[in-house]
Amino acid sequence: MLIRRFSLPAASSLSSTLSAVVLGAGLLCAALNAQAREYSVSTVLSDAFPWGQAAEKWADLVEERSEGRMTLRVYPNSQLVNGDQTREFSAMRQGLIDMAVGSTINWSPQVPELNLFSLPFLMPDTEAVDAITGGEAGDMVFEAIESRGVIPLAWGENGFRELSNSRQPITSPEDLDGLKIRVVGSPLFQDTFTALGANPTQMSWADAKPALTTGAVDGQENPLSVFDVARIDQVGQKYLTLWHYMNDPLIFAVNRQVWEQLPEEDREILRQAALDAGQWEIEMSREQKDERLAAIKERGVEVSELSAEQRQAFVEATRSVHEQWTPQIGEELVEAARRAVDKR
Template sequence: MTIIAPSRRALIAAGLTAPLAAPHVARAQTAYRGEYKMTVVGNRPIPFAEGAFKWAELVTERTSGRINVRTYPGSQLVGGDQTRELLAMRQGVIDFGVFSTINIAPQLREVGIFQLPFLMRDHRAFEALIRGVVGRDIFSVVERREIVPLAWGENGFREISNSKRTIRTPEDMRGLKIRFAAGAIFNEILTAMGANPVQMSFADLQPALSTGAVDGQENPINLFLALRMDTLAQKHLTVWNYVNDPLIFGLSRTVMNSFTPADQALVRDCAIEAGRYQIELTRRGLGLDGGDDASMRDLRTRGVEVTVLTDAEKEAFARITRPVYDRWAATIGAELVRKAEAAVR
């Protein structure tokens, strides 16, 4: 007699076996890596780096270590070359990052909007750009590169210092060897003023100032103070607000997509909180809106001659660099520049 085996469906209905297990979806959502790598230029106590450490710490703490983010300062994941961080994230070497818009502008031309000389004269103009349509457009550009931007930070307005003389007019720039980090536009801006621009990494800046290989540099005041540039012969500092350097808190799209929706929201909230904290650190002590001016007083206590340009004096620099502005506006995109100028107005 032929015995016909009951179908699997019949056995399941009779409760004699279990249905095939579903794919391990839940496990895939929670089987995170043991460590996620965060990159940032510089190190504590620089506000730029503090923002990255804060983001990593918030995410790690609020997930009880489920998403364990470790910060690698000094751009060490790319051998100290801060201009390679964006590419390294796209290649999977880096998971999280707090990026300077100056460092990523060579790969993302639209981000160069923030390097147009004297587009932003104060923090109100800066906020109008990053919090409005320009900021949203920039985030869209970043997203097309498989990176998820979550929050803005601020490295600060870049002021100029040197070991030779007071800078109050474009003529005072003539012949000075000035270090800049990256980006052909900075070479053109400094050249238009009659200076001799020298490109070098952040890691090489301090020894170059110590030996006199360069006469000066342009960086935010918080960085000047943290690195004690007054001890590196930088005795003349001019506050001219010629460009600001927004920071972007972002992570790899692949990494973001590997997190559960709840964890994605948590990572985003932590980035926004860290960004706000980082901006507060950057602006602390600058005497904005009549507030605390401890940083400015600290500069003078250290024997630094601080020259704050008037609007008319800034305009002289803006006029001489206008051809550079116009050339780069065409490269960045006329429509984006129009939006930026409208926001500033």
């Protein structure tokens, strides 16, 4: 009878084999992680609006340029903060949200310097906005954001906020006297409309549309894109004033810990994609203005555009707001912004 003898490998050989297997598994996991990392991106509006489209564009560029190593999953309608858009910055700072394309208004409770853009009638046109965001003042704002645990990458645009109401054309501060105007939850907005003689009423947008429909409030303020896409004319808003009283730039940003864990190559992809998506969205938003305005007029809305003299009356009526808020925003920052506007 033939007896076969089998021998086990030497202990040292077995140990080497096991080590190689473990090492290979580790390298495989690392490779898989490097190939597919998903990050959450918060936005307030969906891709029916330029704001949401900016976030989607960022996600598309990052996935393409990273060859699938990074995936940005966009969560619109503030769903990552249960609809409370003013909590978005805090959630990103805490790491509950990886990234966001956010509003200077919504982030201003945590970053007071962002109230710069809500100072009434500081920026008369898009050239003034670009001069601020692209200059010393813009750098100072980004430094303020970074000091609070969030890395800002690029600017986008939500646009100038215009005024609508159901009562009458508004071309002077006196026309606002006593009107109930829905405003966002910012004390600066309250102070601005109070200075203009209106009755500012803070409420969420979900509550605002029914209130406009019933006449509980007379008017509201929002970018032209929101007025158009959300069909605000359908809730009794027959009069629209293009007064450019403030602008709400968007900011592409990343949680600091997420940013620091990224390889330098991926940081550069993320930053450049944000810059490109932001510029694309800014140009698109501005190009669509005339088309949106024409559509709004066709729906029977009476549109008023302020002359230089009419705008100056609003400037004079809100000087006290600047005096009150400049110390809170920062004297140096406000002065840098004013210099940029004057030199544009």
